[in-house]
Amino acid sequence: MKKLINNVDSVVTDALTGLAAAHPALRVDVENKIVFRAAGPRPGKVGLVSGGGSGHEPLHGGFVGYGMLDAACPGEVFTSPVPDQMIEATKGVDGGAGVLHIVKNYTGDVLNFEMAAELCGDEGVEVVSVLVNDDVAVRDSLYTAGRRGTGATLFVEKIAGALAETGAPLGEVARVAREVNERSRSFGVALSACTVPAAGKPTFELGESEIELGIGIHGEPGRTRAAHGPARELVRVAMDAIHEDLPLSGEVLVLVNGMGGTPLLELYIAFAEVAAYLREKGASPARVLVGNYVTSLDMQGFSVTTCALTEELTRLWDAPVETPALRWGR
């Protein structure tokens, strides 16, 4: 598999070097792999730190900036970052009001963030962690590691970030972050697997007429394999899974997310079907985002994330944001 890279072992640091060169509003510590806002912490503002494996760009580094994250810690490709990164990021963004850790629910992310939060607490920085687990493809039971954090991570980072800019205290910012997660659901479909640079070949093989349903964002196989069909049918499978878990009604924030290898042309075809499905259920896509935001390297496919809006969440979603990947209103 051909890759636009220099060296398998320097994929993440080479990309961070580029991120730093492209965005002067960021301060990127390439060696320790931390993306900060160049302006530094604002006294009295709750700091927001997230992180996770690389390969999901623009998540999380592309969401650092006004109205969203204060820092992001990218790990190796699909590997959670290490506690040292998180500790340094947390201390670096603390403006005295404490720091919120936004953690996607994967065993590795949870363990490393837990270790970091404990050590930060020892050093006198107040840390509250919020878990994102929106993926309905995984049954949350004693028999799994629990639902994965996927597209809703963007919603949590944007909405909690907007509230933090208003000077709200840590408890409030954590409360709204949890509320967004609880109101959000996602489902993903792959048309092809992705290729991790270090592995050099696709993580699984799909035939010409096969698709994988219920995928996550790490190239892991999904729950079932099915026959490929028109966009309308694939979207219906995704929306049915979401609707069964949390019935859709009222005003909905929708993300139709590309997994990295799907043209925007096709994502809009998918969104047309999502909008039709919502209308059928008496819901409306009040706020919409279509594009590649929470990706899985070069995987072809898409995911849909919905969040049942409230007046507060809509207002915070509409608030100004200025990051490399998301910017409006400022």
Added chain:
Amino acid sequence: MDVQFFVTWLEEVASVVQTQRDHLTQLDAAIGDADHGANLDRGFTAVRQALADTPPDTPGAALVLAGSTLIRRVGGASGPLYGTAFRQMGKTLGDAPEVSLAELSTALDAALAGVQKLGAAVEGDKTMVDALAPAVRALAGAVQDGAKPADAIAAAAEAAAEGARATIPLQARKGRASYLGSRSAGHEDPGAASTALILGALRTAGSR
């Protein structure tokens, strides 16, 4: 067993993980996210470097250094889990310059307890615990039977390898493979496989 024995073990782990890097990654590609070999290789290469940079004085110090290095460098679930395993072993051994077989057995038991406390996995969940727990039992049994150190360690290594093979038919209940539900069956768990390699390296170090 002195500090040199444990340094030899850790160096042996680094070399076998490097050799088996692609194999571990392929196991992980089947039911995970295709990074286990690369991550452990990066971690144990860093361990080898750390041991060279700051040579430890005692077995306990060597193991704590290895564990801390893994936590700092690996990431994922395997970083904290293996890091905790080695750190717990090291802490259990304390400052002793020499370690008996019985003390090694106690330390390995502490490693298992640390891993289970952090990861909340039990035997049968299709994780590293499925290789580590049988090894702990085999080593404790051999100590009770008064086995020679080399034989006791060989029994532990064999039990770990068998435990890893026995994960093949299991359905994963912890970690990333659990997302696959019943489709995780039919594949060896990469974490159990790497645990078997690590205990296999202990046998190699013991036979030197």
